Amino acid sequence: MAFRESLKNVVDKVDGAIGAVVMGFDGISIDEYVSEAALVDVQLMAIEYASLLKDIRKTIEILNSGEMQEVSITTDNYRVVARPVSDDFFLALVLEANGNFGKGRYLLKQSVPSIREALQ
Amino acid sequence: MAFRESLKNVVDKVDGAIGAVVMGFDGISIDEYVSEAALVDVQLMAIEYASLLKDIRKTIEILNSGEMQEVSITTDNYRVVARPVSDDFFLALVLEANGNFGKGRYLLKQSVPSIREALQ
Numbered sequence: 001m002a003f004r005e006s007l008k009n010v011v012d013k014v015d016g017a018i019g020a021v022v023m024g025f026d027g028i029s030i031d032e033y034v035s036e037a038a039l040v041d042v043q044l045m046a047i048e049y050a051s052l053l054k055d056i057r058k059t060i061e062i063l064n065s066g067e068m069q070e071v072s073i074t075t076d077n078y079r080v081v082a083r084p085v086s087d088d089f090f091l092a093l094v095l096e097a098n099g100n101f102g103k104g105r106y107l108l109k110q111s112v113p114s115i116r117e118a119l120q
Numbered sequence: 121m122a123f124r125e126s127l128k129n130v131v132d133k134v135d136g137a138i139g140a141v142v143m144g145f146d147g148i149s150i151d152e153y154v155s156e157a158a159l160v161d162v163q164l165m166a167i168e169y170a171s172l173l174k175d176i177r178k179t180i181e182i183l184n185s186g187e188m189q190e191v192s193i194t195t196d197n198y199r200v201v202a203r204p205v206s207d208d209f210f211l212a213l214v215l216e217a218n219g220n221f222g223k224g225r226y227l228l229k230q231s232v233p234s235i236r237e238a239l240q
Contacts, residue, residue, distance in 0.1 A: 048179045055175055056193060059168045066196025069217075073176060076186025097189075102222075 003031035006114050010107045011035055016099020018078070020108075021046045021092050022085065022115055025054045030089065030119075040078065042094050049073070049080055053090055070105065081105055085116045126234050127153035130227045136219020138198070140228075141166045141212050142205065142235055145174045150209065150239075160198065162214050169193070169200055173210055190225065201225055205236050 007020040011033055019034035019042035027050040034042050057068045072081045074097060081104055082092040093108050095101065127140040131153055139154035139162035147170040154162050177188045192201045194217060201224055202212040213228050215221065 045183055045185075048183055052172075052176055052179055056172055059172055060193070060195050063165055063168055065165075065198050068193070068195055070192075070194040072190075072192045073180070073188070074190040075180050075188055078185050 003115065003118055004033050006111050006118070007031065007033035010093060010104070010111055013107055014093070014095065014100050014104045016096040017104060018042060018094045018096060018099075020094070022089060022119075023047075023050055023092065024089050025050055025057075026088075027051065040094065045078075045080065045094060046092050049082060049092060050090070053082055053084075057084075070109070072101070072105070079104075081108055083108055083112055085112055086119060089115075089119060091115055123151035123235065123238055124153050126231050126238070127151065130213060130224070130231055131155055133227055134213070134215065134220050134224045136216040137224060138162060138214045138216060138219075140214070142209060142239075143167075143170055143212065144209050145170055145177075146208075147171065160214065165198075165200065165214060166212050169202060169212060170210070173202055173204075177204075190229070192221070192225070199224075201228055203228055203232055205232055206239060209235075209239060211235055 011017040011020050021032040022030040023046050027047040060068050070083050079095045082090050084090045093104050131137040131140050141152040142150040143166050147167040180188050190203050199215045202210050204210045213224050
């Protein structure tokens, strides 16, 4: 499955999902899918989060806590769930603050292997 | 209720909870409660996370995403859930990676008002 189909599959199946992106930790996007109703710049958001995720990974290393698995950040307006796909790339889902967080987390986790495979 | 009682209440009620802490974003702890079986330095962890939470809050401001509500970070070994209590302080819960994340998030959210009140 191409990246965009995997991303679309997650976004379409999760209530309140706005968009999903595969991106390098350097902030360079590989692919993204954004629902038509989206009023938010998912790519800009992902670029800012890429930098945070790099810092989070560094802290986790310092603390000897094993590998980073999932990061979720909720604000008044949005919720972002991210998972690393490899050392260089991550997958992120942006939801409305009242979107279906549980299903989003589940489908994001499920789609990591196919995204990882497509990256190779 | 004193801080420690609120923290103990959360830790004792959540399967897999290791400890909870009220801390300033400057990394100075107000109070903490750690379960007897804990093999992890909850305070050291919280100090490192305080710095991350400050960076996350800054990014959220840049993105005009409203206020930070909740941050959760999962690694191979642990899961940390944090919520700001005020502009200066946050509340964090450390769980085992397979701990009850949903209940932890719920009880952490529930205990914010009493912690906030006790800080005033």
